[in-house]
Amino acid sequence: MTDAAAPPPLDAYRGDPAVRSEWDRRYADREQLWSGRPNGALVAELAGLAVGRVLDVGCGEGADAVWLARAGWDVTALEVSGVALERAAGHARDAGVTVEWVHAGLAEADLPPASFDLVSAQYPALLRTPDGAAERALLAAVAPGGVLLVVHHAGIETHGADTGEFDPADYVWPSMVAALLDDDWEIEVDEQRPRVAPEGGAGAHHAEDVVLRARRLR
Incomplete structure (x- = not known):
C-alpha cells in the first residue's frame, strides 16, 4: 500500500498475471476509459452515512x-490494472487527497478482515470461482456495523456469452453476493432502478442498475 504522494507499488502485484495484462491492455487502449465522475449509485447510497474507513473495489481511474x-x-482503493492505478494516483495528487492504493486482485489482496465501515464495489469485474472467493472476500472485509454496497448493470448476468471474450457466467453478480448473506446481515436495499449515468466513458449506455446494500450486524 502507499498514499497519493507516491506512485502505486506496481512491482508488488498480487493476483492473476493474465487478469492484470487484460485490464492493462483495456486501459492502455484509451487515454481515459471512464467518465472521471463518481458513480451515481454510490453518491445516492452514501447520503446520510457517517464517514469512516472505505474499501473501493476495482477503483479504475480513481x-x-x-x-x-x-x-x-x-x-483504500484496490485495482488489478497498473495503468489504471497510475492514473488514479495522479488524479488523487491533483485533488490534494490521500488514498491507499492496493495493486491486487480482491481474493489475493490479504486485506485486514472486518475492518472497513464501507466496502464499495461499483460494476466490479470479479471472476467467479467454485469456492466463491471474491464474494466471500467482499463480505469478510466489512466491519460489524458496516455496509456492503454492490452495484452492477441490470440484466447482464442473464445474457448469454457474446461473440467476443465476455461470458456473464464467468463473473460475480449482486445476486451471488446476496445469496451468501446470513443472519449476521440485514439487507437494506436490493432493487433494480434507473441508472444515474455520467456522460461519456465505457458503460454509459447501460440504463438500469441493480443495487445491493447490506449492513453487517455482527
Missing part, C-alpha cells in the same frame, strides 16, 4: 476514490 476522500473517508 473517480470514486477521490470523491470519497474529498468527503472525508479514509480510502
